Amino acid sequence: MLFGLLVLLAIVAFVYSASRRIRLLLALSPEWRFDRIGTRIGKTLEYAFVQKRMFRDLYAGVFHIFLFAGFVVLTVRTIALVVEGLLPGFILLPGPAGDAYTLVKDIFEVLVLIGVGMAVFRRAFARPKRLDLTLDAWVILFLIGLLIAADLVSEGARVAQQPAPASVWAPAVLVLARLFSGMAPQTQQAIYETGWWVHLLDILFFGNYLPYSKHFHILTAIPNIFFMKLDPMGRLGTPDLENSEHFGVSRVEQLSWKSALDGYTCTECGRCRVVCPTALTNKPLDPKVFIGQMRDAVYEATPRILAASTGRGNGDSAAPGRELIGGWLSEDAIWACTTCGFCTSACPVFIIPAVDKIIEMRRHLVLEKTEFPKEMQTAFRGMETNGNPWGISAASRADWAGDLPVVTMAQAQGAPIEVLFWVGCAGSYEDRAKRVSRSLVEILNAAGVSFAILGTEETCNGDSARRMGNEYLFQTLAQQNIETLNGYGVKAIVTNCPHCFNCIKNEYAPLGGNYEVMHGSELVSRLIAEGRVRMETPIPETISFHDPCYLGRYNGVYDAPRRILESIPGLKLQELPRSRERGLCCGAGGGRMWMEEKLGTRINQERMKEIAAAGTDAVGVSCPFCMIMIGNAKDEIGAATAPFDVLELARRSMGSRTS
Ligand code: SF4
Numbered sequence: 208m209l210f211g212l213l214v215l216l217a218i219v220a221f222v223y224s225a226s227r228r229i230r231l232l233l234a235l236s237p238e239w240r241f242d243r244i245g246t247r248i249g250k251t252l253e254y255a256f257v258q259k260r261m262f263r264d265l266y267a268g269v270f271h272i273f274l275f276a277g278f279v280v281l282t283v284r285t286i287a288l289v290v291e292g293l294l295p296g297f298i299l300l301p302g303p304a305g306d307a308y309t310l311v312k313d314i315f316e317v318l319v320l321i322g323v324g325m326a327v328f329r330r331a332f333a334r335p336k337r338l339d340l341t342l343d344a345w346v347i348l349f350l351i352g353l354l355i356a357a358d359l360v361s362e363g364a365r366v367a368q369q370p371a372p373a374s375v376w377a378p379a380v381l382v383l384a385r386l387f388s389g390m391a392p393q394t395q396q397a398i399y400e401t402g403w404w405v406h407l408l409d410i411l412f413f414g415n416y417l418p419y420s421k422h423f424h425i426l427t428a429i430p431n432i433f434f435m436k437l438d439p440m441g442r443l444g445t446p447d448l449e450n451s452e453h454f455g456v457s458r459v460e461q462l463s464w465k466s467a468l469d470g471y472t473c474t475e476c477g478r479c480r481v482v483c484p485t486a487l488t489n490k491p492l493d494p495k496v497f498i499g500q501m502r503d504a505v506y507e508a509t510p511r512i513l514a515a516s517t518g519r520g521n522g523d524s525a526a527p528g529r530e531l532i533g534g535w536l537s538e539d540a541i542w543a544c545t546t547c548g549f550c551t552s553a554c555p556v557f558i559i560p561a562v563d564k565i566i567e568m569r570r571h572l573v574l575e576k577t578e579f580p581k582e583m584q585t586a587f588r589g590m591e592t593n594g595n596p597w598g599i600s601a602a603s604r605a606d607w608a609g610d611l612p613v614v615t616m617a618q619a620q621g622a623p624i625e626v627l628f629w630v631g632c633a634g635s636y637e638d639r640a641k642r643v644s645r646s647l648v649e650i651l652n653a654a655g656v657s658f659a660i661l662g663t664e665e666t667c668n669g670d671s672a673r674r675m676g677n678e679y680l681f682q683t684l685a686q687q688n689i690e691t692l693n694g695y696g697v698k699a700i701v702t703n704c705p706h707c708f709n710c711i712k713n714e715y716a717p718l719g720g721n722y723e724v725m726h727g728s729e730l731v732s733r734l735i736a737e738g739r740v741r742m743e744t745p746i747p748e749t750i751s752f753h754d755p756c757y758l759g760r761y762n763g764v765y766d767a768p769r770r771i772l773e774s775i776p777g778l779k780l781q782e783l784p785r786s787r788e789r790g791l792c793c794g795a796g797g798g799r800m801w802m803e804e805k806l807g808t809r810i811n812q813e814r815m816k817e818i819a820a821a822g823t824d825a826v827g828v829s830c831p832f833c834m835i836m837i838g839n840a841k842d843e844i845g846a847a848t849a850p851f852d853v854l855e856l857a858r859r860s861m862g863s864r865t866s
Pocket residue numbers: 479482483484485486492493494543544545546547548549550551561562
């Protein structure tokens with residue numbers, strides 16, 4: 208009866224806690240995540256059950272899979288024990304099925320204990336930077352260890368009382384049974400009953416501790432992975448500005464349910480922290496802390512939001528609580544993010560710790576409060592008046608082409624073209640990037656590709672405006688461009704800038720712009736592979752390559768620039784320690800290009816030190832922003848390794864000019 212009462216109490220308490228968490232999700236802003244169910248199931252199997260991302264850190268991956276698999280196996284045992292406690296003599300799995308399960312359970316219990324030991328060692332001795340030594344983590348490890356140890360001991364004592372213990376299929380239990388075999392039957396029974404109670408009480412307590420612990424992820428990780436963002440990583444949400452009551456997010460009430468579920472699910476593993484360029488350079492943004500603060504804000508707001516949703520209070524009469532911005536999260540943290548996306552791709556449970564949430568907050572600051580770093584005003588004004596963040600005359604947008612044979616779409620007058628060359632603001636106005644634009648034109652002409660540009664009809668793609676929170680400006684620019692592109696019936700676009708590339712490829716579609724978009728490196732590597740251009744002049748240098756975030760991490764283009772470098776005679780490619788998926792940001796993304804970097808150390812210098820340490824003759828880049836940031840860092844720290852765009856190198860190697 209006592210056990211029955213405890214189980215009832217535990218269930219009531221758990222239902223109360225869990226229902227509050229679920230009711231909060233239902234009370235927050237809607238977000239449709241029930242599309243593409245087959246894909247979601249596949250991703251859940253891959254990342255929740257096989258735990259693919261966990262194994263990027265082999266040690267953590269191994270002990271985590273022991274714990275996870277052990278918990279799955281032990282669920283059957285827990286159900287059996289609870290029913291056995293309520294109905295003495297009940298056997299859930301009789302006969303051979305029970306014997307087989309006993310063996311599997313025995314093996315997995317040992318694996319869980321090994322896993323707990325590995326986790327304790329890591330926390331107590333190895334102490335990786337990504338972990339914080341919290342009491343919560345120790346409590347959880349203690350509860351898991353106790354849970355398993357109590358079950359093994361209780362089983363050992365029970366088996367020791369049987370006439371033929373050796374017939375039990377459980378090696379670990381048999382070792383303990385042998386240990387207890389010389390004891391008096393009353394002692395064996397007392398050990399059995401104590402172990403049984405400790406195990407069950409542990410489970411009942413553990414279940415009720417979860418909703419208040421970081422280990423809530425045991426219950427929320429699978430749904431969080433199932434409801435992951437399936438749209439391209441580089442596509443931000445497109446709000447309906449005309450019909451919105453508010454812009455962006457400043458209060459918990461304005462968060463989507465998925466943002467809150469992200470907070471519930473954070474395991475505090477710190478994988479996002481150790482890859483984040485702002486955390487690495489001592490800025491006030493650490494994505495692990497950021498998502499933790501969001502979760503704390505959600506927990507604090509829960510009573511208020513639930514009271515309002517049940518009519519026992521409302522948003523006006525209830526105490527307003529702390530604002531997210533300024534209350535929980537500093538504006539400095541919100542403006543620090545380069546949107547490099549490394550935290551997103553590092554998270555094993557598919558949380559987006561920062562980017563999408565931070566952009567929502569920037570939207571609030573820019574569109575509702577007009578509060579943003581003052582230097583951004585220059586970029587906004589430039590984009591508004593001249594269609595480029597430098598604010599240089601829109602009329603001179605095509606001047607970079609000089610004497611090169613380049614036609615505009617208007618001049619082409621409907622003649623068929625293979626591809627539109629989207630030059631971008633940097634490629635049109637920034638000296639170094641203009642050279643890259645000219646290199647691409649020369650390569651396209653040599654390969655006989657028919658192309659055209661928009662010339663003065665092109666305007667900024669809007670990426671920086673959007674990522675600096677000015678969604679209104681982004682949508683205005685994007686709609687203008689889409690109108691122009693659709694007006695000419697453009698199907699295929701090539702661009703040298705990964706920001707233009709990502710934006711037009713992924714963010715124009717919801718606004719009516721659907722095109723096949725290629726990065727310049729993709730098109731040129733294809734032309735080389737097809738033999739339409741040949742790399743002939745040797746460049747006898749060793750060159751590393753810096754992966755631009757919006758080309759690599761956001762869009763998976765890693766091989767094309769490398770293929771170009773590898774096709775150049777005499778050139779040797781040497782990978783940087785942090786390259787491809789692990790490439791470190793240059794510090795310019797997310798509109799940071801247009802903001803001053805006053806806090807912490809400089810991200811571009813951090814990256815440049817790594818490039819310089821590789822000792823190569825030069826570093827290849829494929830992004831005008833990376834070129835500027837790395838070029839500046841080279842001068843600032845006095846490094847010798849100069850940056851070159853891979854298209855400049857391809858042009859150098861291409862042989863005689865045809866234009
Ligand atoms: S997107 Fe990049 S800069 Fe921003 S929090 Fe994540 S890792 Fe840090």
